[in-house]
Amino acid sequence: MSKIYGLTGGIASGKTTVLNIFIENGCRVYNADEIAREVVEIGTPGLAQITASFGDDILMSDGNLNRKKLSQIVFSDKQKLDKLTDITAPLIRKRILQIVENVHTLKDNLIYIFEIPLLFETNYQPYFDATISIFVKSDIQLSRLMKRNNIDGQTAKNQIDSQMPMEEKKKLANFVIDNSGDLDELKSEIKTLLKNL
């Protein structure tokens, strides 16, 4: 039977990098950010609900959701953010669960990995065969985030501190990938992990 694992990790911990290595190793991958975009595509009930709540001004001229405008609106208004979450969270959950259920009916014996940044915070762990957290030493996480986003240390630290601590994600997971080393080390960590999944 096919297996599906939930993958998570903090900001700039290496989730995208890790997913790509899983693909190189023959795994099939999904990610929650993609699902979040799918459920508000043109013609979806999700987009209809958003325009009903936020008005047609939230659309671009081609009918697509103006994500930048929407994130600016909800960034400074907690009530509007809650409204948006009330619309999108159930749609995202429903779609993720459909995918997980579908994978469990497959007999291709492949390993499926589902990246969900807020996997533990939003309680997705019961749906997966097991969970995997990416761990990275905090000074390395900070420097990778600063470099990738071209931001100063304090801004990066604030972003990291607003999330569930990495140590906690590590404790909650069934498996841990340590991404504190270089890419070759990460690749061999993942190869070893795949033998145990």
Ligand code: ATP
């Ligand atoms: P986000 O939280 O923003 O979605 P992420 O968890 O997907 O980020 P990545 O984008 O994969 O993280 O990695 C963050 C940065 O760190 C990227 O610039 C990436 O190239 C770099 N990086 C990741 N792993 C390593 C590694 N083992 N060695 C060197 N650089 C790395």
